[in-house]
Amino acid sequence: MVSALIRIVSFAALAYLALPLVVLVGASLTTTSFLAFPPQGVTLAWYGKMLGDPSYVSAFLVSTLLAVAATIVAVLLAVPAAIAIARYRFTGRGLLAETLMSPLILPHVVLGAALLQYGSAIGLVRSFPALLVGHVVIIMPFVLRAVLPQLTDEQKSLEEASADLGARPLTTFFLVTLPQIRSGLVSGAIFAFIASWINVELSIFNTTAELTTIPVKLFNYVQYTIDPTIAAVSGLTIIVAAVVIVLLDLAIGLDVLSERRR
Amino acid sequence: MSRALRPVLLLCALPGAFFVAFFLAPMVVVLIASMTTPAGQPTFAHYVRILADAYHWDVLWVTFRIGALTTLVCILIGYPLAWYLVRIVQWRPWRRFCVILLVVPLFTSNIVRSFGWMVLLGRNGLVNDGLIGLGLIERPMRFLGTELGILIGLVYILLPFIVLAVGNALAKVDPALEHASADLGATPAATFRTIIFPLSLPGLMSGAVMVFMLAVSAYVTPALLSGGRITVFSMLIFQQYSSVFDFNYGGALSITMLVLTLALVAIAGRLSEPRRA
Numbered sequence: 001m002v003s004a005l006i007r008i009v010s011f012a013a014l015a016y017l018a019l020p021l022v023v024l025v026g027a028s029l030t031t032t033s034f035l036a037f038p039p040q041g042v043t044l045a046w047y048g049k050m051l052g053d054p055s056y057v058s059a060f061l062v063s064t065l066l067a068v069a070a071t072i073v074a075v076l077l078a079v080p081a082a083i084a085i086a087r088y089r090f091t092g093r094g095l096l097a098e099t100l101m102s103p104l105i106l107p108h109v110v111l112g113a114a115l116l117q118y119g120s121a122i123g124l125v126r127s128f129p130a131l132l133v134g135h136v137v138i139i140m141p142f143v144l145r146a147v148l149p150q151l152t153d154e155q156k157s158l159e160e161a162s163a164d165l166g167a168r169p170l171t172t173f174f175l176v177t178l179p180q181i182r183s184g185l186v187s188g189a190i191f192a193f194i195a196s197w198i199n200v201e202l203s204i205f206n207t208t209a210e211l212t213t214i215p216v217k218l219f220n221y222v223q224y225t226i227d228p229t230i231a232a233v234s235g236l237t238i239i240v241a242a243v244v245i246v247l248l249d250l251a252i253g254l255d256v257l258s259e260r261r262r
Numbered sequence: 263m264s265r266a267l268r269p270v271l272l273l274c275a276l277p278g279a280f281f282v283a284f285f286l287a288p289m290v291v292v293l294i295a296s297m298t299t300p301a302g303q304p305t306f307a308h309y310v311r312i313l314a315d316a317y318h319w320d321v322l323w324v325t326f327r328i329g330a331l332t333t334l335v336c337i338l339i340g341y342p343l344a345w346y347l348v349r350i351v352q353w354r355p356w357r358r359f360c361v362i363l364l365v366v367p368l369f370t371s372n373i374v375r376s377f378g379w380m381v382l383l384g385r386n387g388l389v390n391d392g393l394i395g396l397g398l399i400e401r402p403m404r405f406l407g408t409e410l411g412i413l414i415g416l417v418y419i420l421l422p423f424i425v426l427a428v429g430n431a432l433a434k435v436d437p438a439l440e441h442a443s444a445d446l447g448a449t450p451a452a453t454f455r456t457i458i459f460p461l462s463l464p465g466l467m468s469g470a471v472m473v474f475m476l477a478v479s480a481y482v483t484p485a486l487l488s489g490g491r492i493t494v495f496s497m498l499i500f501q502q503y504s505s506v507f508d509f510n511y512g513g514a515l516s517i518t519m520l521v522l523t524l525a526l527v528a529i530a531g532r533l534s535e536p537r538r539a
Contacts, residue, residue, distance in 0.1 A: 003350065010346035013339050016418065017363050020378025021370070023388060027381060035381055037388060077277040084273035096274065099281060105472075107479030107523065109496045110516040111288070113503045117295065117513070118288035133284040140277075169269075198371035200482045201496075205503065215371040219482060222377050231381075234374040241369035245362055 021238050028235035030228055046232035056217070056233060063213040066128070067196040070135035074192050075185065077136070078143035083177070086151035087159075097144075104141040108201035111138065116205040130206045131213075138202060139192035146188025150181040183252060190248060194241075296513035308514035318498075322522070325495040328409060329478035332416040336473050337466065339417070340424030347425070348432040364422045372419055372482040379415045380406065380486055407489035415483045420476055424469040431465025432458070471527050478523050495519050 023037045031041035050056050078100075084090075085097050103111065115134045119125040124133070155177070162172040178185075200215045207216045214237065221230055299305050312318050351357040367375055382388050383405035390402040405411040435458055443453040481496040488494070499519065502512030 006342045006346050006350065009339060009342040010350075013343045013421065014360060014363060016339075017367060017421070019388075020375055020382060020418065021366065023382055024374065024378045037381065077280055080273040081277040084270050088270045088273075090267060090270050096278070099286070100277065103285065105475050105524075105527070107475075107496065107516075107519060109479060109481045109499050110292075110520055111285075113499055113512060113516055114288035114292040115284070116503060117509050118291045121291065133280075137281070137285045194369050198369070198374075200371060200373050204500075215373045218371070218377065219373045219486075222373065222380070222486060226377075226380070230377065234377055237374055238366070238370050242362075242366050245365050245369055249358065249362060 024231050025235045025238055028228055028231035030231075033227070035226055035228055035231055046228040047236065049229050050232045050236070053229075056214075059212050059214045059217045062128075062211060063197055063215070066131055066135060066213060067193045069132055070139055070196045071189050071193045073132070073136045074140045074143050075189055078140050078188075079147060079181075079185070082144055082147040082151060082181075083173075086148055087156065100144055101141045103138045104145075108138065108199070112202040112205040115202070119206070126206050126208050126211065128211065131203055131211075134202045134206065135196045135199065138199070139195045142192040142195055143185070143188040146184040146191070147181050150184040151177075155180050187248075187252060190244070194244075198237075292513040292516055294513075295510050296517045298510060300510055308511045309518070311511065312514055312518055321493050321495055321498060324409070324492065325478055326522075326526075328412055328416065328484070328494065329474050331409075331413055332420060332477040333470050333474045335413065335417045336421050336424045337470060340421055340469070341428055341466065343421075344425045344428035344432055348429050364425055367418070368422050372480075373486070375419055376415050376483045376486040379411070379418065383411055383414065383487070406487060407491035409492060411487045412484050412492065412494075415487045416477050416480060419480075419483060420473040423472050423476070424466075427465045427469030427472070428462055429465075431462040435461050467530070471530055474530070475523055475527060479519070 026039050027035045027037045028039075028046055029042045029044070030036045030039035031043045031045070032039075081096070081100055085093060112134065115130070115137075116125060119130050124130045158176050158180075159172055162176045163169070167175070198215055199213075200219050203213050203216050204219065207213060212220075214233065218230065218233060296308055297304060297306065299307070347357055347360055351360065384390070385402045385404075387405075389405065390399075393399045393403065394401075405414065439457055439461075440453055443457055444450075448456070479496055480494070481500060484492065484494045485497060485500075488497075495515070496519070499512055499515045502508050502515060506512070
């Protein structure tokens with residue numbers, strides 16, 4: 001009885017999760033000039049129209065460059081910080097960890113507003129670097145959170161052995177530490193990349209008509225007009241997300257819910 | 263001691279400096295702006311203006327009500343779904359598919375997901391068509407511009423967080439505990455109540471706190487699904503910074519929101535601390 005109820009709720013929830021994505025991808029294929037679902041006929045014309053529009057192409061480029069750059073900077077900053085937090089005991093260690101993690105719970109609108117206000121005082125507004133620093137701040141916790149649990153104590157003894165055998169700290173890092181944290185680093189970096197790629201709340205304060213990301217461009221557009229081009233842009237981001245996840249699943253396995261301890 | 267500290271300083275110098283420059287300093291600037299006049303004189307006028315105005319209280323009430331309802335609905339749907347995925351599904355490819363279905367929305371922008379609901383919830387959208395087709399309603403219902411519409415959109419966006427948090431906790435429950443409980447004569451319901459549920463509670467709480475924080479501070483989803491009819495707190499902040507350009511008052515709004523959400527989360531954390539027998 002209970003189990004039947006759980007199944008019903010679960011199937012409904014899974015349908016609910018799929019619905020908007022299916023509808024958007026479906027509506028992007030319609031031959032009508034307005035959004036229709038189920039689509040009437042099938043055409044890729046709206047995708048062609050989007051790719052023929054330089055402003056969408058440039059927004060895709062900005063989003064991608066921003067997410068790549070922010071992820072690289074975030075990894076370069078988060079890994080040393082994670083090692084310091086996991087390997088050393090020092091005053092302010094807890095405070096450091098909490099500060100670095102706090103962007104996860106801080107409203108992005110507040111942070112975006114703060115960065116705009118602060119940026120206008122130091123001349124860092126509405127530019128790629130202005131977008132970049134904000135994105136690095138909000139995505140660093142994803143890397144940190146994924147790497148920290150992998151810097152275990154057992155591993156510490158391997159690092160000490162490496163040092164005892166005369167390896168320099170950097171050699172130890174690349175030969176001993178890095179291989180151990182690689183899977184955490186990869187999944188953390190992917191989540192960081194995505195968090196940057198889909199962000200609206202933070203970017204919106206520092207974008208302009210020329211320098212804009214895909215989510216912000218969509219946000220500004222959707223408030224005035226709705227047409228199948230928008231569905232095609234959305235559809236493309238959904239397809240990209242689905243492809244990334246399937247690849248991720250094949251590469252590192254996303255089946256996080258089945259590791260029941262025996 | 264100083265020798266031991268050198269590597270720490272080396273490792274933390276850059277990340278620390280970056281966070282001071284682009285996280286702490288901006289927040290301090292906002293805090294200071296919220297307590298000064300545009301000319302730089304100290305004042306609490308902005309906070310007085312917020313607290314003395316009934317409109318702000320209304321907006322806060324709507325914001326936190328939507329946040330609380332979103333969290334509640336996410337738990338009511340998310341817990342059974344997590345249970346289903348961890349405990350009921352036997353066929354691995356199906357579970358794999360379900361997990362992918364759960365994660366794909368997380369990898370798509372809030373704006374895309376909310377746009378999907380704008381299309382679905384419109385007057386002639388699929389939801390209204392479906393409800394009319396089933397004979398549940400006679401005329402199209404209004405979803406856009408209502409709290410129900412915002413709720414549907416926010417639950418959609420935040421549901422995966424609860425499912426993943428609870429699912430992770432459920433997956434870690436040692437089956438031996440249940441076997442022992444059953445051997446000692448406990449019914450499945452009693453085992454759930456006294457063993458499994460308490461063990462999943464930390465995951466549930468951390469997921470719920472995450473959902474609540476994100477729901478209360480959400481901007482994109484309410485902005486798109488409210489149709490300009492409902493105002494939540496993040497919209498007030500955005501207005502001040504994007505069109506009114508009153509950074510002092512905007513700063514006070516930001517700090518108010520930050521303090522209120524952190525306070526509520528701290529209370530939730532206190533309440534969920536395991537009770538000692």
